[in-house]
Amino acid sequence: KEAQTQTEQKLANVVILATGGTIAGAGASAANSATYQAAKVGIEQLIAGVPELSQLANVRGEQVMQIASESITNDNLLQLGRRVAELADSSDVDGIVITHGTDTLEETAYFLNLVEKTDKPIIVVGSMRPGTAMSADGMLNLYNAVAVASSKDARGKGVLVTMNDEIQSGRDVSKMINIKTEAFKSAWGPLGMVVEGKSYWFRLPAKRHTMDSEFDIKDIKSLPAVEIAYSYGNVSDTAYKALAQSGAKAIIHAGTGNGSVSSRVVPALQALRKDGVQIIRSSHVNAGGFVLRNAEQPDDKNDWVVAHDLNPQKARILAMVALTKTNDSKELQRMFWEY
Ligand SMILES: NC(=O)CC[C@H](N)C(=O)O
Numbered sequence: 001k002e003a004q005t006q007t008e009q010k011l012a013n014v015v016i017l018a019t020g021g022t023i024a025g026a027g028a029s030a031a032n033s034a035t036y037q038a039a040k041v042g043i044e045q046l047i048a049g050v051p052e053l054s055q056l057a058n059v060r061g062e063q064v065m066q067i068a069s070e071s072i073t074n075d076n077l078l079q080l081g082r083r084v085a086e087l088a089d090s091s092d093v094d095g096i097v098i099t100h101g102t103d104t105l106e107e108t109a110y111f112l113n114l115v116e117k118t119d120k121p122i123i124v125v126g127s128m129r130p131g132t133a134m135s136a137d138g139m140l141n142l143y144n145a146v147a148v149a150s151s152k153d154a155r156g157k158g159v160l161v162t163m164n165d166e167i168q169s170g171r172d173v174s175k176m177i178n179i180k181t182e183a184f185k186s187a188w189g190p191l192g193m194v195v196e197g198k199s200y201w202f203r204l205p206a207k208r209h210t211m212d213s214e215f216d217i218k219d220i221k222s223l224p225a226v227e228i229a230y231s232y233g234n235v236s237d238t239a240y241k242a243l244a245q246s247g248a249k250a251i252i253h254a255g256t257g258n259g260s261v262s263s264r265v266v267p268a269l270q271a272l273r274k275d276g277v278q279i280i281r282s283s284h285v286n287a288g289g290f291v292l293r294n295a296e297q298p299d300d301k302n303d304w305v306v307a308h309d310l311n312p313q314k315a316r317i318l319a320m321v322a323l324t325k326t327n328d329s330k331e332l333q334r335m336f337w338e339y
Pocket of ligand 1: 020021022023038067068069070100101102103104126127128129
């Protein structure tokens with residue numbers, strides 16, 4: 001009994017914040033890998049489903065919300081971010097895991113990466129199949145998340161994502177396909193692997209995050225409206241104008257190729273910028289964009305910002321956080337290079 005108490009003392013304390021998603025999903029039959037309801041199973045049942053967690057850490061769970069992540073709001077992000085910060089500040093918490101739907105997991109992970117002032121591991125995890133399906137991936141993904149959250153090696157590496165045995169940077173990772181368990185990729189590769197509860201690291205994030213970030217969830221009262229307009233051949237300026245009219249402080253141009261802008265919408269974007277709306281050029285190319293300043297479009301002349309390698313949905317997250325500090329386009333551009 002004494003030996004058992006000693007092991008318990010040595011184990012890290014990990015809190016799992018549950019938000020819903022497929023990892024908490026349930027289907028009618030084991031053959032339903034794609035047709036099921038997300039956000040059905042509570043955190044206590046998820047933890048009970050992986051008894052091996054208790055060998056990795058002293059784990060406790062909290063149900064923060066129970067939603068499918070396509071419906072996550074800015075208020076949900078702030079609520080989650082504040083709870084993460086409270087836990088990170090508490091001396092009896094060593095690591096935090098967030099279970100999340102995969103549709104917007106990359107947005108939440110990047111948001112937390114920008115605003116949490118801690119070097120304690122924060123791991124965001126989901127699954128592609130519900131726990132009721134054959135070859136469900138949630139159990140192992142959660143086991144891996146707790147393994148990384150309880151390891152000292154994971155400290156100071158920013159917010160991480162454990163899916164498909166890989167440890168990805170929450171900044172870089174994106175959902176690339178919605179039907180395979182090998183769904184989450186980064187254009188720049190994973191940071192490491194987690195195998196049988198042990199982490200193996202290969203590289204470090206180069207962009208500013210967490211402790212080194214100038215943003216702090218504790219200073220953010222609300223997030224400004226930032227919207228995304230999708231571009232394609234024959235695009236019209238209707239959506240851009242409507243988004244601005246509805247109060248968007250910045251519009252992310254989900255552009256083609258190098259964030260290129262159709263000549264059909266250039267005049268509207270120039271006019272919107274003159275009216276005070278920030279225009280941020282991103283790209284919707286499939287394997288990850290890389291938008292270069294003053295290439296394809298004269299950004300200096302137009303006073304536009306480029307999103308660097310951030311996809312439109314991640315560019316939206318950084319723009320919202322950045323606009324809580326500044327509305328200066330040069331400062332915004334600096335932030336897009338640094339984060
Ligand atoms: N695989 C998933 O988690 C997708 C389920 C749901 N659309 C969500 O994001 O919550």
